[in-house]
Amino acid sequence: MKDICNQVAKREKIAPYVRYGLVFFAFVLIYGCSGKQNDKITFQWKDNKATGVFIPKHIIGNIRPDSLNLIEVSLVTGEKPVAILGNYNAENNAVLFQPLIPFTRGLHYDIRLKGEQIARFEIPPADPxxxxxxxxxxxxxxxxxxxxxxxxxxxxxxxxxxxxxxxxxxxxxxxxxxxxxxxxxxxxxxxxxxxxxxxxxxxxxxxxxxxxxxxxxxxxxxxxxxxxxxxxxxxxxxxxxxxxxxxxxxxxxERDSLSPKPSDWKITPPKAGTSQPFKVDFQEPLDHSLLTETLTILSENGVHIPGKWQIGPKEKTAAFTPTQPWNPGKFKLKIQPKLEDLAGNNLNRLFDRDISRKMSAPDPPKNSFEILFAVSE
Amino acid sequence: MKKMYFLLAVAGAGLALLATTTRFTHPKYGFTIGTPEIKSINSLAFGPDGVLFIGDSKSATVFAVDTKDAAATSQAAAIEIKNIDQKLAALLGTDAQNITIQDIAVNPLSKSVYCAVQGSDGTPVLFKIEGDKITAVSTKNIPFSSVALNDAPAEDAKDKRGNPVRVAAISDLGFADDKVLVSGLSGKEFNSVFRSIPFPFTNKQDQATLEIYHAAHGKYETLSPIRTFTTAEIAGKKYLVASYTCTPLVLFPLDELKPGTHVKGRTVAEMGSGNSPIDMVTMKKGGESFLMMANSSRPVFKVKYKSIETYQGSLTTPVEESFATAGVDFVSLPVTNVIQLDKLDDTRMVLLQRRSNGSLDLWTSSERYL
Known part of the structure; x- marks a missing residue:
């Protein structure tokens, strides 16, 4: 990391600022080089975002902790500068300014003391x-x-x-x-x-x-x-x-006007003593996000079997690999009824139901659907 | 040893005293002092005594915070700030394109405008606007309480299928009859979440989870998530006036919205295609009340509650196709591209509007719009 920081330091373009004239530039490029440095403007980084700027003492002079309100940081716009809202804190050899939202990459900012510009910095653009x-x-x-x-x-x-x-x-x-x-x-x-x-x-x-x-x-x-x-x-x-x-x-x-029907699903039970996946074929693609949270495997008496689900190609199948090898016996695939097909029809109801058509009454809504399967040698 | 007991006793007494002090801050609302972990601000609504409700979609939580801004103003001054997005962006140290104004709410007591802004990285900031003065509202060490929407609700609050619908986005927030009303969307299921949560919040989550249906032309019946809502009294009865992602205006009697129930609302109007409702408020002038509605691609609509009331008898029957034009009388105001709307007082609204010259302005409407 130190090497990287040195390299970065070499890439930093810093022109010393002399009051009333020159402009101060600081470029710090890489996360990890955050922290206070004595003579440079550096940034506080968090998740690749510049959440603060360390303004070294030599730029602002010996400012009393109760006079930090004399410092202002503003966006360079060409218009009347507006002080950015945030918190100023005196650190060892610098003042840390943290704006309410992180600085924006690629934009330039001025530091002002008693309304007078004393330094300028740029937040480096995002790394491609x-x-x-x-x-x-x-x-x-x-x-x-x-x-x-x-x-x-x-x-x-x-x-x-x-x-x-x-x-x-x-x-x-x-x-x-x-x-x-x-x-x-x-x-x-x-x-x-x-x-x-x-x-x-x-x-x-x-x-x-x-x-x-x-x-x-x-x-x-x-x-x-x-x-x-x-x-x-x-x-x-x-x-x-x-x-x-x-x-x-x-x-x-064609329009899909049918609810997914677990009774039509094809299952491939694994062999006892192995960690083979339990496979289920839905015979149609189902909603990817809901598939990840609506399927569970239970033992015959309802104990949750730990393991991992994997959604198959085109979201038409799913496979469950248990953490422990399968014991022989009966198991249940439990499906939450909120599982939907691609047209928003869930296990209990259709996305839009034509109530003027006198069809046979829909099945009463269920709390869950289950498919039983046996694991044997 | 005795000394230790003594110290413990003193510490205990101190803690008890502290706890009392905390409660003392707002004995009514059960607030504690601290820094709420607000991850996003999508909706704002005011409750009693300057209490601001903050709808946080990211953490699926509603926060109640004490703004301590509860001094009543009888004469609310009109607010007019041109290019407010640029002004807010400058205060945040960025360009206007990097911020989004999420919601505005007028404090009904102080008449200050509260404005939720989100930076492009997702950081939420709450501003308070008084006249042309814009200040940031600190949420550090403030009296607050919160209620999580995705905690497993009580058995009776689950929907008929036994599974609570998880809220991914709070679409609107309101306060009526000592209850916080929240409409939300699930990021996965196509479903509606509407909760009525008693305030002050209690540990007991006796919130109502409702699945709301609406019938279009009495023919197709589908679920539909609520986009925005308000409450109003129509012929002496309180209603939830909800506007949908699919069809604009539906009424529900508030007293029917109980935990675990499925309430069927009735469509009173569809207000045009290719349009989404954005905000609704109920206004009053000369004994008459009006529903004002901002839309994504239509002007602001004005609906007389009287017109809706006239159809009170038919609200339970299927809506005729020509109902909207034949029945409820709508007026399109000469105000377009309104992004946010709230009421300043009974007759004036605060609007956030994208003007035809591209400027995003916050301004106050006069009585003549009613």
Whole structure:
């Protein structure tokens, strides 16, 4: 690390500042070189974000701890400087300023004392080597029902929120951009660490007979080819842009108006004494995110069997590998009814139900679904 | 040894005293003093005595914080700040494109505007706006309490299928009848979460989890997540007036929203396609009340509650296709691109609007809009 820091120090361009004239530049490039240095402006880094700046004493002079309010840090804009809100703390040989939100990469800032500019620094732009990647798009199958409800985007790094409307585009047959295909949600549906985004194809347009559906039609029509494109302009939380432009092509098939039916699933029980996976084939692709949390294996008397689930290709299968080898006996695959297919139909109810059609009464909702299987030698 | 007991006793007494002091801060609301771990601020709503409710989607938690901003003002001054995004960005040391204004809420007592801002890295910041003065609201060492939305609710609060729906995003927050009302979206299931949580928060999570259906033209019945809501009294009965991701306006009697129940609301209007409701408030002028609604791609709508009331009898029957145009009378105000809306007083609103010249302005509407 020391070597890296030395190299960085060599790359730092620091022009000494003389009051009333010259401008002070400091570039610190790599996380890990944070900390106070006696004569340079350095940054406090956290998760690749500059959360503070150490202003050395020789720049600001001997300032009393109760006079730190004489220092101001402001963005260089060409307009009247505005003091950035944050906290100033006297450290050993420097004053640490922490703004309310991290400094923005690529922007320049001035340090002022009693309103007079005494130094300037730049937060280095995001390193292209840290560029975020779009690691997966679900559903992964190439043929999708025309009433597809959700698309999940998986990123390699936490992304900036509120940008999907700008950067995700759906194009039909390589020509027509479908405006308003995705529901404009504020806040967007991110997982907690902002690496997985759920996009809904506008449910108002999918739901039959609602006004958006009547006037704009469904977002997807059957037997057409679609491309979903994700722009490389999309930035992650530190300002780094996506590695490249991403495109996925899929074609649409018939509407899916049936709930997934566990009784139709095909299972392959493992052999006792082995750690072979228990395999289940859903006979259709199911929702990737829900699959990861709705399946459990229980012993005959309801004891949870620890192990790991793996979702198979095209989300049509799943395999469960136990932590311990299988004992002979009877087991249960327990499925939470909230598991949905690609069109939002779950085990208990359809995404949209035509109540005017007198069909046979739907099965009463169940708390869970179970498939029994036996493990033998 | 005796000395030790004595010390322990003194320490105990001290702790008891401290605890009392803490409680003393707000004996009514069960607040403790500390620094709430707020990960995001998506929705704001005021409760009693300057208590601000903060909807945090990231941690699926609602925080109640004491703003200590509870001095009532009888004459609320109009607020007008041009390019507010640029002003907020400058205070945060960045460009306007790197911040997002998540919500605004007017403190009903002091009439200050509270504004939640998010930096591009996700850091939330709460601002208070008085006149043209913008200050950051510190959430360090303040009296607060919180309620987690994804804690396993009581048995009766689970939906019929026995599984609580996890909230991934709080879409709106409100306060009515000593209850915090929260609408949320699940990031995975297509489902609606609406909770009514008694305030002050208790350890007992007797919150209502509701699945709300709405019927379009009496033909198709589907679940639908609530986008924004307000509460109003229609013909002497309190209603939740909810607007959907799919169809705009649906009414639910508030007294029917009980834990574990499934309530069917009725659509009173669909307000146009390709549009999403953003914010709703209930306003009053000369004994009449109005629902004001900001939209993503439509102007601000004004609906007379009287018009809705006239149809009180038919709210339980399927909505006719031409209902919206034939029945409830809507007025489109000459105000477009309103991103946030709250009421300053009975007759005036505070609006955050993207003007046609691109400027994002915070301004106060006059009585003439009602």
């Amino acid at each position: 080597a840290d560029a975020p990647d779009l690691s997966a798009i679900f559903p992964s199958q190439d043929t999708l029902p025309e009433n597809l409800l959700k698309i999940y985007l998986h990123f390699s790094r936490p992304m900036r929120e509120g940008q999907s409307g700008k950067y995700v585009v759906l194009v039909k047959n390589n020509t027509d951009t479908i405006r308003g295909a995705f529901l404009d949600l504020q806040p967007e549906l991110w997982n907690e660490n902002r690496t997985v985004l759920t996009l809904w194809l506008d449910p108002g347009r999918i739901k039959r007979d609602l006004q958006p559906n009547q006037t704009l039609g469904a977002p997807l029509q059957k037997n057409a080819a679609y491309q979903i494109t994700i722009s490389p302009e999309w930035q992650d939380e530190t300002g780094g842009k996506l590695l490249k432009n991403y495109t996925r092509t899929f074609v649409t098939s």
